[in-house]
Every structure is written in C-alpha cells, then in structure tokens.
Amino acid sequence: MGDESVLNVKCRILDLISELGDHEVQNIEEWITSQSYRKDLEQKRNLQRSEKQLIKIANTLRKIVPFEAEMTTEKIEPPTVGDQADCTKENTCHVDEFLYDDKHVDELVKSEKLTRFYCSQCNSRKTKELIFISHSMSRQALQYIFTVLLPKDLEDKKILDVGSRLGAVLYGAYYFSNASTIVGVEMNKELCEIQENVIKKYSMDANRIKVVHADIMERNDIVECSNIIIINVLDFFVDIEKHKDMWYFFKKHIKKGSYLVSNRSMADTLNSLDIYEDMIGWLNICKPNQIENEIFFDLEDYNELYLYTVN
Numbered sequence: 320m321g322d323e324s325v326l327n328v329k330c331r332i333l334d335l336i337s338e339l340g341d342h343e344v345q346n347i348e349e350w351i352t353s354q355s356y357r358k359d360l361e362q363k364r365n366l367q368r369s370e371k372q373l374i375k376i377a378n379t380l381r382k383i384v385p386f387e388a389e390m391t392t393e394k395i396e397p398p399t400v401g402d403q404a405d406c407t408k409e410n411t412c413h414v415d416e417f418l419y420d421d422k423h424v425d426e427l428v429k430s431e432k433l434t435r436f437y438c439s440q441c442n443s444r445k446t447k448e449l450i451f452i453s454h455s456m457s458r459q460a461l462q463y464i465f466t467v468l469l470p471k472d473l474e475d476k477k478i479l480d481v482g483s484r485l486g487a488v489l490y491g492a493y494y495f496s497n498a499s500t501i502v503g504v505e506m507n508k509e510l511c512e513i514q515e516n517v518i519k520k521y522s523m524d525a526n527r528i529k530v531v532h533a534d535i536m537e538r539n540d541i542v543e544c545s546n547i548i549i550i551n552v553l554d555f556f557v558d559i560e561k562h563k564d565m566w567y568f569f570k571k572h573i574k575k576g577s578y579l580v581s582n583r584s585m586a587d588t589l590n591s592l593d594i595y596e597d598m599i600g601w602l603n604i605c606k607p608n609q610i611e612n613e614i615f616f617d618l619e620d621y622n623e624l625y626l627y628t629v630n
C-alpha cells in the first residue's frame with residue numbers, strides 16, 4: 320500500500336470519527352493505543368481467509384446449478400401463510416444469497432441479466448419491485464452464526480442443518496467452526512449429489528461433514544443426537560400441514576439443552592402456522608455467545624438471525 324492509499328484510509332477514518340462524540344472518540348483511541356485492535360485485526364484476517372473458501376465454493380456451484388438455483392426435480396411453491404405469503408410466481412425472483420452477494424447482484428442488474436422490477440401491466444410504465452428470495456444463507460449470515468451467535472468452542476458438538484440444499488450452512492460450519500460433526504439432511508436427491516460433489520472437490524474431511532438424503536421426519540435418530548440445529552425458513556418447500564408436523568416432530572426429538580438457530584423469529588413462524596400455544600415454554604431466546612465479535616459485522620444486516628435454547 321503506497322503513501323496515497325494510507326492517506327486515503329486516514330481520510331476515511333477521520334470521516335468516520337468526525338461523526339462521534341468526545342467519549343466515543345476516546346473509546347476508539349484506547350482501542351488503538353492499547354493495541355487490542357491487533358487481536359481483532361488478526362481475527363478479521365482469519366475470517367477473511369475462511370470466507371475465501373466459501374467464495375470459491377460459490378463459484379463452483381454457480382457453474383453447476385441453474386441461475387435461480389432451483390432444480391427441475393423440486394416442488395417450490397409460494398407459501399400461503401406467514402411473512403412470505405405476499406410472494407407469487409409473478410412478483411418473486413429467486414436469487415440465492417450464497418451464490419450471489421449484494422455486489423454480484425448489483426453487477427447482474429447493471430448488465431441486465433437480472434431486473435429488480437416487473438411490469439404490473441404489460442407495455443405500461445407502472446412497474447413494481449420484485450421480491451428477491453434466497454433459499455440459502457449468505458456468507459455473512461453464516462459468519463455471524465458461527466462467530467457471534469454460537470459458542471466459540473464446538474469441538475465435541477454435532478451440528479445439523481435441516482434441509483441443506485446447496486450445502487451453504489455445512490460449508491460455513493466447516494470453515495468457521497471447529498464442530499466435530501456437521502450433518503445436512505436434504506430430501507432432494509439431486510441437491511444431495513451436488514453437496515457431495517462439493518465436499519469431495521474441496522477435499523473436506525468426510526468424517527466431519529456429511530449429507531444424508533432423507534426426509535428429516537424419518538431421521539429422528541440424527542435430530543436426537545444433534546446439539547445445534549439450524550433451520551432456514553421452509554415455507555416454500557412444505558405445505559402448512561407438513562410444516563406443522565415438522566415443528567411437533569422437532570419439539571419431540573430435539574434434545575434439551577440444544578441450540579436452535581433460525582433466520583426468522585420462532586414466534587413469527589409458529590404464529591403463522593397457528594401452533595404457538597402448543598410450543599409455549601419449549602424455546603428460550605438467547606443472547607449471542609461471542610458478543611465481542613460483533614465488531615466484525617454491520618449489525619443492521621443481522622437482526623434476522625435468532626438463537627434459542629431448547630427446554
């Protein structure tokens with residue numbers, strides 16, 4: 320980095336701290352002068368190294384799955400209840416966040432490969448904004464789950480991703496945590512094969528990470544021995560009755576003391592299915608275990624991730 324870039328960085332730092340009060344400036348000063356920022360910097364660089372692996376995997380996946388990352392063997396239907404019930408086939412576009420981050424989406428829009436709007440009346444200028452839906456978690460969400468929400472040491476823990484799809488959560492767990500067992504259960508065979516190919520291509524340790532082709536409700540054995548269960552919103556993949564059955568199944572089989580991570584509040588999910596009352600007292604919302612690492616994240620992006628303990 321030349322003198323000019325250093326000057327640029329100083330200018331950006333000044334811009335940022337000029338918006339702070341005296342007390343906050345003092346806090347930043349102490350962070351720098353006490354050298355504790357060096358530890359944070361080292362950790363940030365480690366995170367960036369792990370993230371690079373996920374970027375490589377996303378590049379591989381983009382070449383093997385269709386643009387919308389949906390398989391012809393899948394049945395994906397807009398839900399009729401919950402906060403995504405406003406999605407229809409016409410107003411919704413599936414853009415997988417693990418494959419396409421915000422910068423990538425901007426580039427796709429610029430090159431007209433993707434549009435953010437649809438015409439609500441043909442040939443008219445009355446356009447509406449499309450709803451972008453991702454069926455995978457983004458790299459940033461995965462980093463947040465493993466470096467802020469969950470405890471640091473997961474060495475003797477078993478992680479289960481319910482409906483592992485392209486494997487985003489599994490790869491996140493592999494590179495951002497030290498969990499000894501990482502299992503994805505996915506009901507679509509084609510998606511399981513894709514995950515297995517990625518695991519092999521990146522020479523991941525097959526004793527640590529694996530994919531099981533099954534309906535989760537047939538694998539209570541896997542649920543019962545897991546300590547951390549990650550569940551991305553399932554609304555597009557199961558009908559209301561099945562969705563309810565799945566939550567009764569989880570309540571019965573997830574063991575006490577486990578963690579449950581979800582990307583929508585459980586109150587919202589259970590209320591939309593009208594089963595909230597039956598689940599009262601089952602879950603406790605929890606504070607992040609590694610709150611000190613929030614320094615690495617823009618928190619506005621992470622208010623949609625929830626950590627619970629199971630009673």
Ligand SMILES: C[S@@+](CC[C@H](N)C(=O)[O-])C[C@H]1O[C@@H](n2cnc3c(N)ncnc32)[C@H](O)[C@@H]1O
Nearest residue numbers: 454455456482483484487505506534535551556
């Ligand atoms: C929203 S995607 C989640 C992808 C992944 N967990 C992530 O967050 O990146 C939900 C996935 O769950 C799968 N799924 C839905 N119901 C399932 C069930 N009963 N058993 C196994 N997989 C299921 C779907 O096929 C779909 O791939």
